[in-house]
Amino acid sequence: MTDSLRFELVSPEHLLMDASVHMVVVPGSEGDFGVMAHHAPVMSTIRPGIIDVYQTDGGEIDRIYVAGGFAEVTPEGLVILAEQALFLKDLDRGDVEQKIADLKEDIEDVENDDDRVRLVAELAQFSAILSAMN
Amino acid sequence: MPSLKDLKIRINSVKSTQKITKAMKMVAASKLRRAQEAAEAARPYAERMERVLSGLASNVGVNAGAPPLLAGTGRDDVHLIVVATSERGLCGGFNTSIVKAARVRIEALLKEGKTVKILCIGKKGLALLRRDYRSMILDTFDMSHAKRLAFGDVAPIAERLLSMFEDGELDVCTLFYARFQSALTQVVTGQQLIPASITDDAGVEQAGPDLKGAAYEYEPGEEEILKALLPRNIAVQVFRALLENAASEQGARMTAMDNATRNAGDMIDRLTLTYNRSRQAAITKELIEIISGAEAL
Numbered sequence: 001m002t003d004s005l006r007f008e009l010v011s012p013e014h015l016l017m018d019a020s021v022h023m024v025v026v027p028g029s030e031g032d033f034g035v036m037a038h039h040a041p042v043m044s045t046i047r048p049g050i051i052d053v054y055q056t057d058g059g060e061i062d063r064i065y066v067a068g069g070f071a072e073v074t075p076e077g078l079v080i081l082a083e084q085a086l087f088l089k090d091l092d093r094g095d096v097e098q099k100i101a102d103l104k105e106d107i108e109d110v111e112n113d114d115d116r117v118r119l120v121a122e123l124a125q126f127s128a129i130l131s132a133m134n
Numbered sequence: 135m136p137s138l139k140d141l142k143i144r145i146n147s148v149k150s151t152q153k154i155t156k157a158m159k160m161v162a163a164s165k166l167r168r169a170q171e172a173a174e175a176a177r178p179y180a181e182r183m184e185r186v187l188s189g190l191a192s193n194v195g196v197n198a199g200a201p202p203l204l205a206g207t208g209r210d211d212v213h214l215i216v217v218a219t220s221e222r223g224l225c226g227g228f229n230t231s232i233v234k235a236a237r238v239r240i241e242a243l244l245k246e247g248k249t250v251k252i253l254c255i256g257k258k259g260l261a262l263l264r265r266d267y268r269s270m271i272l273d274t275f276d277m278s279h280a281k282r283l284a285f286g287d288v289a290p291i292a293e294r295l296l297s298m299f300e301d302g303e304l305d306v307c308t309l310f311y312a313r314f315q316s317a318l319t320q321v322v323t324g325q326q327l328i329p330a331s332i333t334d335d336a337g338v339e340q341a342g343p344d345l346k347g348a349a350y351e352y353e354p355g356e357e358e359i360l361k362a363l364l365p366r367n368i369a370v371q372v373f374r375a376l377l378e379n380a381a382s383e384q385g386a387r388m389t390a391m392d393n394a395t396r397n398a399g400d401m402i403d404r405l406t407l408t409y410n411r412s413r414q415a416a417i418t419k420e421l422i423e424i425i426s427g428a429e430a431l
Binding site: 008010011012013014015028029030040041042043044045070072079081083084 | 176178179180183351352354362370
Protein backbone atom coordinates (compact mmCIF):
# COMPACT_ATOMS: atom_id res chain seq x y z
CA MET A 1 0.00 0.00 0.00
CA THR A 2 1.37 3.35 -0.95
CA ASP A 3 0.29 6.10 1.35
CA SER A 4 -1.04 9.21 -0.23
CA LEU A 5 -1.40 12.69 1.16
CA ARG A 6 -4.67 14.50 1.13
CA PHE A 7 -4.01 17.94 -0.26
CA GLU A 8 -6.44 20.84 -0.23
CA LEU A 9 -5.82 24.22 -1.76
CA VAL A 10 -8.34 26.88 -0.81
CA SER A 11 -8.59 30.47 -1.90
CA PRO A 12 -11.11 32.86 -0.38
CA GLU A 13 -13.27 32.43 -3.47
CA HIS A 14 -13.05 28.71 -4.16
CA LEU A 15 -11.88 25.32 -3.10
CA LEU A 16 -9.31 25.02 -5.86
CA MET A 17 -8.00 21.55 -5.35
CA ASP A 18 -8.88 18.60 -3.23
CA ALA A 19 -6.89 15.54 -4.18
CA SER A 20 -4.78 12.67 -2.97
CA VAL A 21 -1.21 13.21 -3.97
CA HIS A 22 2.22 11.80 -3.29
CA MET A 23 4.08 14.85 -2.12
CA VAL A 24 3.74 18.61 -2.03
CA VAL A 25 6.63 21.05 -1.79
CA VAL A 26 5.56 24.20 -0.01
CA PRO A 27 7.45 27.51 -0.13
CA GLY A 28 7.39 28.23 3.60
CA SER A 29 8.47 31.62 4.82
CA GLU A 30 11.48 30.03 6.48
CA GLY A 31 12.37 27.79 3.58
CA ASP A 32 10.77 25.23 1.31
CA PHE A 33 9.54 22.03 2.82
CA GLY A 34 8.14 18.87 1.34
CA VAL A 35 5.06 17.26 2.83
CA MET A 36 4.28 13.58 2.39
CA ALA A 37 1.78 11.36 4.14
CA HIS A 38 2.19 11.10 7.93
CA HIS A 39 4.05 14.35 8.17
CA ALA A 40 4.22 15.81 11.68
CA PRO A 41 1.67 18.58 12.31
CA VAL A 42 3.11 21.89 11.23
CA MET A 43 1.73 25.30 10.71
CA SER A 44 3.61 27.75 8.59
CA THR A 45 3.22 30.97 6.71
CA ILE A 46 3.99 30.89 3.00
CA ARG A 47 5.95 33.38 0.99
CA PRO A 48 4.92 34.17 -2.59
CA GLY A 49 6.24 31.34 -4.69
CA ILE A 50 5.55 28.06 -6.38
CA ILE A 51 3.91 25.00 -4.89
CA ASP A 52 5.01 21.75 -6.53
CA VAL A 53 2.47 18.99 -6.39
CA TYR A 54 3.76 15.48 -7.15
CA GLN A 55 0.80 13.36 -8.13
CA THR A 56 2.80 10.15 -7.94
CA ASP A 57 6.33 9.26 -6.94
CA GLY A 58 8.53 10.65 -9.68
CA GLY A 59 5.47 11.34 -11.77
CA GLU A 60 3.94 14.46 -13.14
CA ILE A 61 4.35 17.75 -11.30
CA ASP A 62 1.64 20.38 -11.04
CA ARG A 63 3.11 23.78 -10.40
CA ILE A 64 0.92 26.37 -8.72
CA TYR A 65 1.84 29.95 -8.04
CA VAL A 66 0.59 31.34 -4.73
CA ALA A 67 0.84 34.92 -3.51
CA GLY A 68 1.39 34.13 0.14
CA GLY A 69 -0.85 32.40 2.64
CA PHE A 70 -0.75 29.65 5.21
CA ALA A 71 -0.03 25.96 5.22
CA GLU A 72 -1.42 23.65 7.84
CA VAL A 73 -0.36 20.05 8.14
CA THR A 74 -2.68 17.94 10.23
CA PRO A 75 -2.76 14.17 10.63
CA GLU A 76 -5.48 14.18 7.97
CA GLY A 77 -3.50 16.04 5.36
CA LEU A 78 -2.24 19.33 4.11
CA VAL A 79 -4.38 22.43 3.81
CA ILE A 80 -3.08 25.51 2.08
CA LEU A 81 -4.93 28.79 2.51
CA ALA A 82 -3.82 31.00 -0.34
CA GLU A 83 -4.93 34.51 -1.16
CA GLN A 84 -4.37 33.98 -4.81
CA ALA A 85 -3.36 30.86 -6.70
CA LEU A 86 -2.62 30.32 -10.36
CA PHE A 87 -1.97 27.03 -12.09
CA LEU A 88 1.13 27.54 -14.18
CA LYS A 89 -0.06 25.15 -16.86
CA ASP A 90 -3.07 27.40 -17.44
CA LEU A 91 -0.83 30.35 -18.14
CA ASP A 92 0.73 31.15 -21.43
CA ARG A 93 4.25 32.45 -21.43
CA GLY A 94 3.49 35.06 -24.05
CA ASP A 95 0.54 36.35 -22.06
CA VAL A 96 2.63 36.76 -18.94
CA GLU A 97 5.36 38.60 -20.84
CA GLN A 98 2.77 40.82 -22.46
CA LYS A 99 1.22 41.57 -19.08
CA ILE A 100 4.63 42.48 -17.65
CA ALA A 101 5.29 44.83 -20.56
CA ASP A 102 1.85 46.43 -20.10
CA LEU A 103 2.40 46.91 -16.40
CA LYS A 104 5.80 48.50 -16.96
CA GLU A 105 4.19 51.00 -19.32
CA ASP A 106 1.39 51.70 -16.87
CA ILE A 107 3.86 52.34 -14.07
CA GLU A 108 5.59 55.00 -16.14
CA ASP A 109 2.32 56.76 -16.93
CA VAL A 110 0.64 56.57 -13.57
CA GLU A 111 0.28 59.77 -11.56
CA ASN A 112 -1.20 58.58 -8.31
CA ASP A 113 1.19 57.11 -5.73
CA ASP A 114 -1.29 54.53 -4.43
CA ASP A 115 -1.85 53.21 -7.92
CA ARG A 116 1.85 53.02 -8.51
CA VAL A 117 2.40 50.92 -5.39
CA ARG A 118 -0.36 48.56 -6.47
CA LEU A 119 1.05 48.23 -9.99
CA VAL A 120 4.56 47.62 -8.76
CA ALA A 121 3.27 44.85 -6.48
CA GLU A 122 1.42 43.33 -9.42
CA LEU A 123 4.54 43.52 -11.55
CA ALA A 124 6.58 41.75 -8.88
CA GLN A 125 4.00 38.97 -8.88
CA PHE A 126 4.10 38.42 -12.60
CA SER A 127 7.90 38.57 -12.65
CA ALA A 128 7.89 35.79 -10.03
CA ILE A 129 5.54 33.75 -12.20
CA LEU A 130 7.74 34.27 -15.23
CA SER A 131 10.88 33.23 -13.44
CA ALA A 132 9.06 30.13 -12.22
CA MET A 133 8.24 29.22 -15.78
CA ASN A 134 11.85 29.23 -16.83
CA MET B 135 -66.35 57.77 -10.94
CA PRO B 136 -63.41 57.33 -13.32
CA SER B 137 -64.27 57.11 -16.96
CA LEU B 138 -63.86 53.93 -18.97
CA LYS B 139 -60.81 55.35 -20.68
CA ASP B 140 -59.16 56.19 -17.38
CA LEU B 141 -59.73 52.66 -16.17
CA LYS B 142 -58.30 51.17 -19.34
CA ILE B 143 -55.17 53.31 -19.03
CA ARG B 144 -54.80 52.32 -15.40
CA ILE B 145 -55.15 48.61 -16.17
CA ASN B 146 -52.53 48.85 -18.87
CA SER B 147 -50.10 50.67 -16.61
CA VAL B 148 -50.50 48.08 -13.86
CA LYS B 149 -50.00 45.37 -16.45
CA SER B 150 -46.68 46.83 -17.54
CA THR B 151 -45.61 47.22 -13.92
CA GLN B 152 -46.41 43.57 -13.43
CA LYS B 153 -44.27 42.65 -16.41
CA ILE B 154 -41.36 44.56 -14.94
CA THR B 155 -41.66 43.05 -11.46
CA LYS B 156 -42.00 39.59 -12.98
CA ALA B 157 -38.83 40.11 -15.01
CA MET B 158 -37.02 41.46 -11.95
CA LYS B 159 -38.06 38.44 -9.98
CA MET B 160 -36.63 36.12 -12.57
CA VAL B 161 -33.40 38.08 -12.83
CA ALA B 162 -33.09 38.01 -9.03
CA ALA B 163 -33.69 34.27 -9.02
CA SER B 164 -30.85 33.61 -11.43
CA LYS B 165 -28.57 36.07 -9.65
CA LEU B 166 -29.48 34.45 -6.37
CA ARG B 167 -28.27 31.11 -7.60
CA ARG B 168 -24.95 32.57 -8.61
CA ALA B 169 -24.58 34.53 -5.38
CA GLN B 170 -25.42 31.46 -3.38
CA GLU B 171 -22.80 29.44 -5.24
CA ALA B 172 -20.21 32.14 -4.58
CA ALA B 173 -21.11 32.21 -0.89
CA GLU B 174 -20.84 28.46 -0.67
CA ALA B 175 -17.53 28.39 -2.54
CA ALA B 176 -16.10 30.84 -0.04
CA ARG B 177 -17.13 28.77 2.92
CA PRO B 178 -14.24 26.25 3.06
CA TYR B 179 -11.64 28.99 3.32
CA ALA B 180 -13.44 30.86 6.06
CA GLU B 181 -14.13 27.65 7.96
CA ARG B 182 -10.52 26.49 7.84
CA MET B 183 -9.30 29.93 8.77
CA GLU B 184 -11.60 29.91 11.76
CA ARG B 185 -10.42 26.46 12.79
CA VAL B 186 -6.77 27.39 12.55
CA LEU B 187 -7.37 30.62 14.44
CA SER B 188 -9.32 29.07 17.24
CA GLY B 189 -6.70 26.36 17.62
CA LEU B 190 -3.99 28.98 17.81
CA ALA B 191 -5.94 31.28 20.08
CA SER B 192 -6.63 28.57 22.61
CA ASN B 193 -2.93 27.68 22.59
CA VAL B 194 -1.68 31.21 22.97
CA GLY B 195 -4.50 32.26 25.28
CA VAL B 196 -5.87 35.72 25.78
CA ASN B 197 -3.25 37.27 27.98
CA ALA B 198 -1.49 40.58 28.15
CA GLY B 199 1.00 39.55 25.48
CA ALA B 200 -1.62 38.49 22.96
CA PRO B 201 -1.94 40.60 19.81
CA PRO B 202 -4.39 43.50 20.30
CA LEU B 203 -6.53 42.29 17.39
CA LEU B 204 -7.35 39.26 19.49
CA ALA B 205 -7.32 40.66 23.00
CA GLY B 206 -8.59 44.15 22.25
CA THR B 207 -7.08 47.45 23.26
CA GLY B 208 -8.28 47.04 26.81
CA ARG B 209 -10.62 49.97 26.27
CA ASP B 210 -14.21 50.06 25.17
CA ASP B 211 -14.77 53.69 24.28
CA VAL B 212 -14.80 54.06 20.53
CA HIS B 213 -17.08 51.77 18.59
CA LEU B 214 -17.02 51.45 14.84
CA ILE B 215 -20.18 50.15 13.25
CA VAL B 216 -19.80 48.83 9.73
CA VAL B 217 -23.12 48.59 7.96
CA ALA B 218 -23.16 46.43 4.84
CA THR B 219 -26.15 47.03 2.61
CA SER B 220 -26.99 46.74 -1.06
CA GLU B 221 -26.29 49.11 -3.91
CA ARG B 222 -29.77 48.89 -5.34
CA GLY B 223 -33.20 49.23 -3.93
CA LEU B 224 -36.41 47.34 -4.64
CA CYS B 225 -35.50 44.46 -2.43
CA GLY B 226 -38.19 44.62 0.21
CA GLY B 227 -37.17 45.17 3.78
CA PHE B 228 -33.62 44.04 3.21
CA ASN B 229 -31.80 47.33 3.74
CA THR B 230 -34.23 48.66 6.31
CA SER B 231 -33.88 45.66 8.56
CA ILE B 232 -30.08 45.80 8.51
CA VAL B 233 -30.11 49.51 9.22
CA LYS B 234 -32.68 49.01 11.94
CA ALA B 235 -30.46 46.51 13.75
CA ALA B 236 -27.48 48.84 13.40
CA ARG B 237 -29.56 51.75 14.67
CA VAL B 238 -30.60 49.85 17.79
CA ARG B 239 -26.95 49.14 18.53
CA ILE B 240 -25.89 52.71 17.85
CA GLU B 241 -28.57 54.12 20.15
CA ALA B 242 -27.61 51.70 22.91
CA LEU B 243 -23.95 52.66 22.61
CA LEU B 244 -24.71 56.36 22.57
CA LYS B 245 -26.79 55.98 25.68
CA GLU B 246 -23.80 54.41 27.41
CA GLY B 247 -21.78 57.43 26.46
CA LYS B 248 -19.52 55.70 23.94
CA THR B 249 -18.18 57.32 20.84
CA VAL B 250 -19.70 55.81 17.73
CA LYS B 251 -18.29 55.92 14.23
CA ILE B 252 -20.00 54.51 11.19
CA LEU B 253 -18.67 53.07 7.96
CA CYS B 254 -21.13 52.22 5.21
CA ILE B 255 -20.67 49.58 2.57
CA GLY B 256 -23.24 50.14 -0.15
CA LYS B 257 -25.03 53.36 -0.78
CA LYS B 258 -28.51 52.28 0.31
CA GLY B 259 -27.46 52.08 3.93
CA LEU B 260 -25.81 55.47 3.67
CA ALA B 261 -29.05 57.03 2.44
CA LEU B 262 -30.93 55.62 5.41
CA LEU B 263 -28.36 56.49 8.04
CA ARG B 264 -27.38 59.90 6.75
CA ARG B 265 -30.42 61.66 8.13
CA ASP B 266 -29.79 60.84 11.78
CA TYR B 267 -26.08 60.20 12.06
CA ARG B 268 -24.52 62.42 9.44
CA SER B 269 -21.66 63.56 11.66
CA MET B 270 -20.68 60.02 12.63
CA ILE B 271 -20.40 58.56 9.15
CA LEU B 272 -16.75 58.45 8.22
CA ASP B 273 -16.87 57.01 4.76
CA THR B 274 -18.79 54.90 2.30
CA PHE B 275 -17.48 52.08 0.20
CA ASP B 276 -19.21 51.83 -3.12
CA MET B 277 -19.27 48.24 -4.29
CA SER B 278 -21.33 48.81 -7.42
CA HIS B 279 -18.28 48.48 -9.67
CA ALA B 280 -17.87 44.84 -8.66
CA LYS B 281 -20.22 42.68 -10.64
CA ARG B 282 -18.90 39.54 -9.09
CA LEU B 283 -17.33 40.24 -5.77
CA ALA B 284 -13.69 39.20 -5.73
CA PHE B 285 -11.50 38.92 -2.69
CA GLY B 286 -9.47 41.86 -3.94
CA ASP B 287 -12.53 44.10 -3.71
CA VAL B 288 -12.71 43.87 0.06
CA ALA B 289 -9.01 44.57 0.59
CA PRO B 290 -9.48 48.36 0.81
CA ILE B 291 -12.17 47.92 3.47
CA ALA B 292 -10.03 45.60 5.55
CA GLU B 293 -7.05 47.92 5.19
CA ARG B 294 -9.09 50.86 6.35
CA LEU B 295 -10.30 48.95 9.41
CA LEU B 296 -6.80 47.83 10.29
CA SER B 297 -5.18 51.22 9.85
CA MET B 298 -7.87 52.80 12.00
CA PHE B 299 -7.28 50.18 14.65
CA GLU B 300 -3.54 50.67 14.57
CA ASP B 301 -3.91 54.42 14.89
CA GLY B 302 -6.06 53.89 17.95
CA GLU B 303 -9.13 55.32 16.27
CA LEU B 304 -11.35 52.47 17.34
CA ASP B 305 -11.56 49.91 20.12
CA VAL B 306 -14.38 47.68 19.02
CA CYS B 307 -15.61 47.05 15.51
CA THR B 308 -18.92 45.41 14.68
CA LEU B 309 -20.15 44.48 11.24
CA PHE B 310 -23.85 44.37 10.41
CA TYR B 311 -25.05 42.28 7.50
CA ALA B 312 -27.79 39.82 6.61
CA ARG B 313 -26.84 36.19 6.76
CA PHE B 314 -28.43 34.13 4.06
CA GLN B 315 -30.64 31.34 5.26
CA SER B 316 -33.04 30.83 2.40
CA ALA B 317 -34.67 32.94 -0.28
CA LEU B 318 -37.41 33.70 2.22
CA THR B 319 -35.41 34.30 5.37
CA GLN B 320 -32.33 36.40 5.92
CA VAL B 321 -30.99 36.84 9.41
CA VAL B 322 -29.56 40.21 10.29
CA THR B 323 -26.36 39.60 12.16
CA GLY B 324 -24.08 41.85 14.11
CA GLN B 325 -20.65 40.31 14.08
CA GLN B 326 -17.77 41.58 16.14
CA LEU B 327 -14.65 41.88 14.02
CA ILE B 328 -12.26 43.59 16.40
CA PRO B 329 -11.29 42.16 18.82
CA ALA B 330 -11.74 38.89 17.00
CA SER B 331 -14.61 36.95 18.48
CA ILE B 332 -13.42 33.40 18.44
CA THR B 333 -15.75 30.66 19.45
CA ASP B 334 -13.03 28.35 20.59
CA ASP B 335 -15.42 25.62 21.71
CA ALA B 336 -17.19 25.23 18.39
CA GLY B 337 -14.07 25.48 16.29
CA VAL B 338 -12.03 23.03 18.29
CA GLU B 339 -14.79 20.50 18.62
CA GLN B 340 -15.34 20.49 14.91
CA ALA B 341 -11.70 19.91 14.28
CA GLY B 342 -11.72 16.79 16.36
CA PRO B 343 -9.69 15.86 19.37
CA ASP B 344 -6.32 15.86 17.64
CA LEU B 345 -6.25 19.63 17.23
CA LYS B 346 -6.88 20.35 20.87
CA GLY B 347 -3.48 20.86 22.35
CA ALA B 348 -1.94 19.10 19.38
CA ALA B 349 1.79 19.05 19.20
CA TYR B 350 1.99 21.54 16.37
CA GLU B 351 5.24 22.85 15.14
CA TYR B 352 4.99 26.48 14.29
CA GLU B 353 7.08 28.07 11.65
CA PRO B 354 7.84 30.91 12.46
CA GLY B 355 6.54 31.15 16.06
CA GLU B 356 2.92 30.93 17.19
CA GLU B 357 2.71 34.63 17.88
CA GLU B 358 4.07 35.60 14.48
CA ILE B 359 1.60 33.37 12.73
CA LEU B 360 -1.22 34.72 14.81
CA LYS B 361 -0.08 38.24 14.01
CA ALA B 362 -0.12 37.50 10.30
CA LEU B 363 -3.36 35.60 10.47
CA LEU B 364 -5.52 38.03 12.40
CA PRO B 365 -5.47 40.88 9.86
CA ARG B 366 -6.19 38.39 7.11
CA ASN B 367 -9.04 37.02 9.12
CA ILE B 368 -10.68 40.44 9.09
CA ALA B 369 -10.57 40.58 5.31
CA VAL B 370 -11.95 37.05 5.11
CA GLN B 371 -14.78 37.81 7.50
CA VAL B 372 -15.72 40.97 5.62
CA PHE B 373 -15.55 39.09 2.34
CA ARG B 374 -17.76 36.34 3.63
CA ALA B 375 -20.24 38.83 5.08
CA LEU B 376 -20.47 40.63 1.76
CA LEU B 377 -21.05 37.41 -0.14
CA GLU B 378 -23.77 36.38 2.30
CA ASN B 379 -25.20 39.84 1.97
CA ALA B 380 -25.26 39.62 -1.81
CA ALA B 381 -27.11 36.32 -1.66
CA SER B 382 -29.52 37.69 0.93
CA GLU B 383 -30.16 40.76 -1.18
CA GLN B 384 -31.13 38.70 -4.20
CA GLY B 385 -33.28 36.45 -2.04
CA ALA B 386 -35.06 39.43 -0.53
CA ARG B 387 -35.52 40.99 -3.94
CA MET B 388 -36.93 37.79 -5.33
CA THR B 389 -39.49 37.53 -2.54
CA ALA B 390 -40.37 41.21 -2.78
CA MET B 391 -40.82 41.04 -6.53
CA ASP B 392 -42.89 37.88 -6.24
CA ASN B 393 -45.21 39.70 -3.85
CA ALA B 394 -45.33 42.72 -6.11
CA THR B 395 -46.22 40.57 -9.11
CA ARG B 396 -49.02 38.92 -7.17
CA ASN B 397 -50.33 42.25 -5.89
CA ALA B 398 -50.31 43.65 -9.41
CA GLY B 399 -52.30 40.59 -10.53
CA ASP B 400 -54.89 41.19 -7.82
CA MET B 401 -55.08 44.83 -8.74
CA ILE B 402 -55.61 44.03 -12.42
CA ASP B 403 -58.43 41.64 -11.48
CA ARG B 404 -60.10 44.31 -9.37
CA LEU B 405 -59.71 47.01 -11.97
CA THR B 406 -61.01 44.74 -14.74
CA LEU B 407 -64.07 44.02 -12.66
CA THR B 408 -64.72 47.72 -12.14
CA TYR B 409 -64.07 48.33 -15.83
CA ASN B 410 -66.60 45.69 -16.93
CA ARG B 411 -69.16 46.89 -14.44
CA SER B 412 -69.00 50.48 -15.54
CA ARG B 413 -69.07 49.39 -19.20
CA GLN B 414 -72.24 47.41 -18.57
CA ALA B 415 -73.71 50.26 -16.57
CA ALA B 416 -73.05 52.62 -19.45
CA ILE B 417 -74.70 50.24 -21.96
CA THR B 418 -77.72 49.77 -19.72
CA LYS B 419 -78.01 53.51 -19.27
CA GLU B 420 -77.92 54.10 -23.00
CA LEU B 421 -80.55 51.39 -23.58
CA ILE B 422 -82.85 52.92 -20.98
CA GLU B 423 -82.45 56.32 -22.62
CA ILE B 424 -83.34 54.90 -26.05
CA ILE B 425 -86.32 52.93 -24.75
CA SER B 426 -87.73 55.76 -22.66
CA GLY B 427 -87.22 58.09 -25.62
CA ALA B 428 -89.18 55.70 -27.87
CA GLU B 429 -91.94 55.35 -25.29
CA ALA B 430 -92.38 59.10 -24.98
CA LEU B 431 -93.25 59.35 -28.63
